[in-house]
Amino acid sequence: MKNYSIAKSRRLRSTPYTSRIEKQGVTAYTVYNHMLLPTAFGSIEDSCDHLKKDVQVWDVAAERQVEISGKDSAKLVQLMTCRDLSKSKIGRCYYCPIIDGNGNLVNDPVILKLADNRWWISIADSDVIFFAKGLATGHKYDVKIFEPNVNILAIQGPKSFDLMEKVFGKEIKKLKFFGFNYFNFNGVKHLIARSGWSKQGGFEVYVEDIKSGLELYDYFFETGKEFNIKAGCPNLIERIESGLLSYGNDFDNNDNPFECGFEKYVNLDSEIVFLGKERLKKIKQEGVKRKLMGVKIDIDKISLTKSLNIKDDKGNLIGELRSACYSPHFKRVIGIAMINEPYCKASATGKLEIDENSLTVNVCDLPFI
Amino acid sequence: MKNYSIAKSRRLRSTPYTSRIEKQGVTAYTVYNHMLLPTAFGSIEDSCDHLKKDVQVWDVAAERQVEISGKDSAKLVQLMTCRDLSKSKIGRCYYCPIIDGNGNLVNDPVILKLADNRWWISIADSDVIFFAKGLATGHKYDVKIFEPNVNILAIQGPKSFDLMEKVFGKEIKKLKFFGFNYFNFNGVKHLIARSGWSKQGGFEVYVEDIKSGLELYDYFFETGKEFNIKAGCPNLIERIESGLLSYGNDFDNNDNPFECGFEKYVNLDSEIVFLGKERLKKIKQEGVKRKLMGVKIDIDKISLTKSLNIKDDKGNLIGELRSACYSPHFKRVIGIAMINEPYCKASATGKLEIDENSLTVNVCDLPFI
Numbered sequence: 001m002k003n004y005s006i007a008k009s010r011r012l013r014s015t016p017y018t019s020r021i022e023k024q025g026v027t028a029y030t031v032y033n034h035m036l037l038p039t040a041f042g043s044i045e046d047s048c049d050h051l052k053k054d055v056q057v058w059d060v061a062a063e064r065q066v067e068i069s070g071k072d073s074a075k076l077v078q079l080m081t082c083r084d085l086s087k088s089k090i091g092r093c094y095y096c097p098i099i100d101g102n103g104n105l106v107n108d109p110v111i112l113k114l115a116d117n118r119w120w121i122s123i124a125d126s127d128v129i130f131f132a133k134g135l136a137t138g139h140k141y142d143v144k145i146f147e148p149n150v151n152i153l154a155i156q157g158p159k160s161f162d163l164m165e166k167v168f169g170k171e172i173k174k175l176k177f178f179g180f181n182y183f184n185f186n187g188v189k190h191l192i193a194r195s196g197w198s199k200q201g202g203f204e205v206y207v208e209d210i211k212s213g214l215e216l217y218d219y220f221f222e223t224g225k226e227f228n229i230k231a232g233c234p235n236l237i238e239r240i241e242s243g244l245l246s247y248g249n250d251f252d253n254n255d256n257p258f259e260c261g262f263e264k265y266v267n268l269d270s271e272i273v274f275l276g277k278e279r280l281k282k283i284k285q286e287g288v289k290r291k292l293m294g295v296k297i298d299i300d301k302i303s304l305t306k307s308l309n310i311k312d313d314k315g316n317l318i319g320e321l322r323s324a325c326y327s328p329h330f331k332r333v334i335g336i337a338m339i340n341e342p343y344c345k346a347s348a349t350g351k352l353e354i355d356e357n358s359l360t361v362n363v364c365d366l367p368f369i
Numbered sequence: 370m371k372n373y374s375i376a377k378s379r380r381l382r383s384t385p386y387t388s389r390i391e392k393q394g395v396t397a398y399t400v401y402n403h404m405l406l407p408t409a410f411g412s413i414e415d416s417c418d419h420l421k422k423d424v425q426v427w428d429v430a431a432e433r434q435v436e437i438s439g440k441d442s443a444k445l446v447q448l449m450t451c452r453d454l455s456k457s458k459i460g461r462c463y464y465c466p467i468i469d470g471n472g473n474l475v476n477d478p479v480i481l482k483l484a485d486n487r488w489w490i491s492i493a494d495s496d497v498i499f500f501a502k503g504l505a506t507g508h509k510y511d512v513k514i515f516e517p518n519v520n521i522l523a524i525q526g527p528k529s530f531d532l533m534e535k536v537f538g539k540e541i542k543k544l545k546f547f548g549f550n551y552f553n554f555n556g557v558k559h560l561i562a563r564s565g566w567s568k569q570g571g572f573e574v575y576v577e578d579i580k581s582g583l584e585l586y587d588y589f590f591e592t593g594k595e596f597n598i599k600a601g602c603p604n605l606i607e608r609i610e611s612g613l614l615s616y617g618n619d620f621d622n623n624d625n626p627f628e629c630g631f632e633k634y635v636n637l638d639s640e641i642v643f644l645g646k647e648r649l650k651k652i653k654q655e656g657v658k659r660k661l662m663g664v665k666i667d668i669d670k671i672s673l674t675k676s677l678n679i680k681d682d683k684g685n686l687i688g689e690l691r692s693a694c695y696s697p698h699f700k701r702v703i704g705i706a707m708i709n710e711p712y713c714k715a716s717a718t719g720k721l722e723i724d725e726n727s728l729t730v731n732v733c734d735l736p737f738i
Contacts, residue, residue, distance in 0.1 A: 007397040133470065
C-alpha cells in the first residue's frame with residue numbers, strides 16, 4: 001500500500017495543537033470538517049494496545065461545534081433530530097441522528113444543552129451548519145447559528161480518570177457518562193464532558209480559551225508521566241472493535257437510521273416535530289431491507305480505501321464492506337458492512353475478492369466486544 | 370517541511386479515476402467535498418510549465434454536483450445566489466456566489482442550467498446539498514435535491530482544443546466559454562463545458578457513464594501523445610498567478626462577496642429574491658473594510674499551511690495571507706491576502722514573519738497576470 005502525502009493548505013484547517021502533535025510524532029492525517037484530524041502516531045496496533053491500558057491525549061478539534069442560540073433554538077434543534085429532546089437537561093450530552101426530509105442521515109452528532117436557548121451540536125464530518133442555516137431561514141426562526149472557536153482535547157483510556165482527578169480535583173470523577181460541567185484549570189473554566197470516541201473511558205475538554213488549552217495540553221503530559229501518557233488519536237482498531245460508527249465511512253446520506261441500528265434514538269411515538277418523521281414511520285412499518293452488521297474475515301491484514309462488494313456463492317451482491325482493520329484481539333480482520341436481507345443475521349456468510357483471492361466473510365452482530 | 374500521509378478510508382471517497390492517476394504518478398492529495406483531489410504529480414513547478422504549454426487531463430471528480438429539479442427549482446437556485454439568473458439560458462454555465470442570510474459566502478459554484486426545471490450546482494468545498502435541503506424544507510418548495518454520480522474530467526492547457534477536436538470532432542471548437550453541449554464518444558453522449566479551473570483554456574467533461582468515461586480517459590492518453598499529454602491536477606502556482614480564488618483558502622463563510630471582488634455577480638438592483646439581499650445592500654452602502662488583494666514577497670519559497678498575519682511597521686495587524694506559492698514567472702513568492710483598509714491598495718506594504726525573518730509584503734491588484 002503506497003503512501004500519499006496530504007497537501008496542506010488553509011482550507012484543511014490546522015488546530016491549535018497541530019504544532020504540538022507534529023513534534024510528538026503524528027504520521028498521518030485525515031480531513032474532518034475541513035480540518036486536520038490525526039489518524040496515526042506510527043503503528044495503530046501499538047497505539048490501540050496503549051489506549052486500552054493507559055491514557056492518551058487526542059487533538060480532536062475537528063469535532064467542530066455548531067452553536068444554535070435564541071428564542072427558537074430548541075425548536076430548530078428538535079426539527080433536525082429524530083431523538084426526543086423535549087425532556088433534555090442542561091449539562092447533558094445527547095447522541096442524536098440528524099435526519100433530512102427523506103428520512104436519511106445528515107450527521108450523528110452529540111448535542112450539548114448549554115442552556116434552554118443555547119445548544120452545541122458537536123458534529124461528525126458534514127456541514128450541519130448550512131443545513132441549520134437553510135432550515136432557520138426557511139422557517140423564519142429567531143436563532144443565531146455560528147461555529148464557535150472550540151477545539152476539543154479528548155483524554156481517553158482507563159487511566160484518564162486518575163489523570164483528570166490529578167489535574168481538576170476529585171469532583172471530576174463524579175461526572176456521569178455523557179454529563180458535562182465546568183472545571184477550573186489555572187483560573188480558567190473549561191467545559192468538560194465524560195465522553196469521547198473510544199470505549200476505554202474518558203473525557204472531552206471543550207477548549208474555548210486557546211491559551212489556557214495549550215497550557216493544559218502541556219500540563220497533561222507533564223503530570224501524566226506516572227500514567228504512561230502518550231499523544232494519540234481516534235484509533236481505527238479500537239473503534240471498530242467497539243462498534244463505534246463513523247459518518248461517511250459506515251453510513252451516509254444514502255442510509256436511514258433503522259439501517260444503522262439507531263432505533264433507540266428514533267422517537268416516532270412522541271408529539272415532537274422533526275424532519276422525515278412521516279418517512280421514517282413508513283420505513284419502520286415496511287421494515288428495512290438491509291442493516292449495518294459486523295463481519296469477520298480470516299486474513300491478517302487489510303487496507304480498505306473504499307467500499308468492497310460482498311457476494312453470495314452465485315455472485316449476487318449481498319452487501320458492502322465499509323470499514324475494516326486487522327484486530328489483534330480477534331486475530332483476524334473485522335469490519336462493518338451494510339448487509340442486505342436475508343443475509344443480515346449472525347450466521348450468514350458471503351465472499352469478498354481481495355487481490356484476486358476469494359475470502360469468506362462471516363456476518364456477526366455489532367458491537368464485537 | 371515534513372510530509373504527512375493521508376489516511377485513506379471510504380469517507381474520503383476515491384473517484385473512478387483514482388487507480389489510473391496512482392499508476393500515473395500522483396504524489397499528493399487534498400480532500401475536497403469528502404473526496405480525494407490530486408494536488409501533485411511530483412514537482413508542481415514542472416507541472417505548471419507543462420500546463421501552460423501543452424495539455425493535461427485532470428481527475429476533478431471532487432467538483433461534485435448538487436442536482437436540483439422540480440417545479441420550484443429555479444426559485445430555490447435563485448434564492449441561494451446573489452447573481453441574477455432570471456435571464457439565464459439552458460446550455461450555459463454561471464459562476465454564482467452562494468450567500469447565507471448574513472450576506473456571507475457559503476460556496477462559489479458554477480451553476481449549469483440543464484433545463485428550465487433542472488440545474489446542476491458544481492460546487493467548491495462545502496456541503497451545499499444540506500443548505501439546499503434545509504431551505505427547500507423550510508420553504509416547502511416542490512423540488513428534488515440529490516448528488517448525481519457525475520465525475521468530472523478536465524482537459525486543460527492550450528493544446529486541449531486540438532485534442533478535443535481530434536476526439537469529438539470540430540463542432541467542439543465552436544463551444545463558447547462557459548457554454549456546454551452534448552458530444553458523442555463511442556456512442557455515449559457526454560455533457561462537455563468549455564470551462565475549468567485554470568486560465569490556460571480547456572474543457573470539463575461531466576462524466577455520468579463511468580464505463581465510457583474510463584474509456585475516454587484512456588483514449589485521451591492514447592490519442593494525445595502528439596500533444597505531449599500528461600496527467601495533471603489543479604495547479605497551485607497557475608491558479609494563484611491567474612487569481613482563481615479557492616473557497617476555504619482565500620475566503621470562507623466569514624467573508625462577504627464585496628470583500629472577495631465578486632461585485633459583478635451581486636445584482637442588488639434587480640427584482641429577484643435571494644438570501645442576504647438586505648444585508649448585502651447595507652454592506653455595499655457602508656463600504657467594506659477589507660478586501661482580497663494580491664501580494665508579492667521577495668523570497669524564493671514558501672509552504673503555507675494556514676493563515677499568516679501581515680502587520681504594519683508598528684506591529685498592528687493589517688491583513689492575513691491565505692494562499693501563497695513561489696512563482697517561477699515572477700521569480701518570487703506571490704499570494705492572496707485579505708487586507709484591511711486603508712492598506713488594500715496596490716502601493717501598500719506590510720511585514721510578515723516567517724522562521725523569525727521579517728519579510729516585506731508588497732500589496733498588488735488581482736489577478737497577477
